[in-house]
Amino acid sequence: MTVDQYVAAEQTRLIEELCAFLRMPSVSTDPSRTSAVRDAAEFSAAALRRLGFKTDVRETGGHPVVIGQGPLVAGAPRVLIYGHYDVQPAEPLELWAHDPFDPVVSGGVITARGASDDKGQVYAHVKGVEALLASDGSLPVNLTFLIEGEEEIGSPNLAAFVEAHADELAADVVIVSDGAMVGPGIPTITYGLRGMTYVTIRVRAAGRDLHSGAYGGGVPNALDALARLLAGLKDAHGRVLVDGFYDPVRPLDDRERAAIASVPFDQDAFMADAGVTATPGEHGYTLLERLWARPTLDVNGLSGGFQGDGAKTVIAAEAMAKVSCRLVPDQDPRDVLAQLEAHLTAHAPDGVDVSVTAEGLGHPAMTPLDAPSVQAATTALRQVWGRDPVFARSGGSIPVVSDFQRLLGAETLLVGLGQEDDRAHAPNEKFAVEDYLQGIRVSAALLRALARPTA
């Protein structure tokens, strides 16, 4: 039985198993979801054990890491497949067409939180190995799965875990499927990822909330101060005004600008999908250059004062914002954190205290296009999709990719199985059934292709 025949024969069960995974509300940032996060780890481990892999659920300082090791294949390359079983919060719930943790399969699409990011993609690899074993009876590489539970909170414990278990995890190639193709049916190898500095900013202006009648015009207002500080982080075109921010940014050369310009990209479809009527941003760069290869700063959350219906005439004593920067080579997320702190402290209005707390730091990453694993992946994607892959960068961040490069010395191969419009992190997240099944076929083909170049 070939891999294709296996996938065709088992399709219904393959979808049902993914839905069972999606039913677990494994929101890693939410302390009330700890037991669901644990359930998703155990579910991942059970799936690996059914492949015959030696599997452990390993404790960390936070949520556990699932490790599964396949049988020894003497002389074959060592491959590590990385994914995550945790998901983003589903809020705001009222914008979902149904319960985000009760997946609906309809019209060729699976809708649920985590469907694409990343349960669907990592599970496609688990099932790809299952299909390969059904077809060939054995694996052509030394394969290890590493499935973590803290990707959506910046993987705070993973780098230390990888460092502590570097011998066990040693790999020639790390495969990461936690992203998107540039479009449906266009296989994509992503060679660059943005990094991130994510912070919580807290502003305090008074000892308590004050009546705006009695105090308005005479005291600092935490919300006014926060709005002014945030507005001062960028100019009207989105260029970041924080001192030193752009200094280490590697300029885009002509070759890369040409490569980006050649990527099929439908700006109208992008705008329609996002529901935007403008694509504002830094002057002097195309939209795709801004999305993939330029650093950004966005306010991700705002809170303070009276947020209910009606009116409350209060001057808030404190306010909070979430702010994140997407970073590109060679920005260092720790340097950006220090730059943000210095800028906000220097610009705090009189009488206003500002504190900055890091919520997540991730290094940007790039992979050489001439690496042997990239050639193998090109072959595998051509086999499954019947066309050559596109080479892209991504605006997203997978903090561990640079850790794998640094700590394991491995080549990292980013093969997104989803689509940009899968609504990762947003209401009504989805994953096309066809992308899931092709992902299973891609995983099997990749492992076969990787067995050859370094054998």
Add this chain to the structure above:
Amino acid sequence: MTVDQYVAAEQTRLIEELCAFLRMPSVSTDPSRTSAVRDAAEFSAAALRRLGFKTDVRETGGHPVVIGQGPLVAGAPRVLIYGHYDVQPAEPLELWAHDPFDPVVSGGVITARGASDDKGQVYAHVKGVEALLASDGSLPVNLTFLIEGEEEIGSPNLAAFVEAHADELAADVVIVSDGAMVGPGIPTITYGLRGMTYVTIRVRAAGRDLHSGAYGGGVPNALDALARLLAGLKDAHGRVLVDGFYDPVRPLDDRERAAIASVPFDQDAFMADAGVTATPGEHGYTLLERLWARPTLDVNGLSGGFQGDGAKTVIAAEAMAKVSCRLVPDQDPRDVLAQLEAHLTAHAPDGVDVSVTAEGLGHPAMTPLDAPSVQAATTALRQVWGRDPVFARSGGSIPVVSDFQRLLGAETLLVGLGQEDDRAHAPNEKFAVEDYLQGIRVSAALLRALARPTA
């Protein structure tokens, strides 16, 4: 038995009755509190009926108005006492030392939501009439109580109610106690109130929340846009930048600036009480001038995107702010609403929709210092407190004061019985027991004094 003797003899019961009133969580802006609002109306009505007043709970388009009319006193002036039985929301509850609706009397202070604003002050008048009746056996004026339940949401139905019942409510003098003395033991007659324009601003920038990795740098961000819009409403010194805002403002003349400068005001105590280390504001005006006699703009609430613990890398599609302006003569709150709308629409970034909804409009008000009722109040306050009152303005807003002037042709007399540091609208609102008892004595003395000048 004199009024003083009555208050001394009945003190314990007088406090207990107020506490029963404070136990009702009559938050007018909160739809889930409708029945508690109704309870507070019925409580007020029952208290007036016990005085022998002909009392009704009258329906409006919102919360009811309580009307109580005393016996006809032929040839005597007509006096209307206004107050409100509704209160501000108590949130954030975690900043209260105890349940805001379970009053605690300790150290000479009553602590509960509404203790000072306005249940304690309006109830002091009810009990003042009770004491006067106990002392004199009858009232010296034609007295009507009007106690509403929508003051904290801008009295949306009261002006129409007063207009529809102008004959019944006809008065020579309206007494309002819904404010503060300039300091403990300093009786105060307030001759100016600020008005208000309170709005909800909604910003929409995309069709849905977007992943900041996939979209960051290429789409409008509702939170960035909101911060930029709010920061643009004022300069760094708090001067409002909205076109036309200051045009109708009546300049402060030298006589009034001198009067304000002569008011006892302890800036260190003000700052310590508010917990602020600076008193920023418009250049060219003293702190008290800014608080009482200059218009302001404050952000009262901010909400949008991810507000939980940890990190969520989302670009929010929409965001909300509450903004209010305190107004002075001769600003018109409807004009300020239009100015705000025009400014925000004109400054909305490309691709960002802004909507402005009025949540409350109130006219500023001033009372002539040479009005006969002001002279009578001066006499009464001198009798009770043993010193001359101070003449002040207030930074707060009581929208109905200008309505009483306009619709009833009445002089309005603002006699605050509380203190500025009573924490109205904030956690741990309080009212001094002594201020409550003096308020009862002031009410009785006022009615006697008002009987004379126009008799």
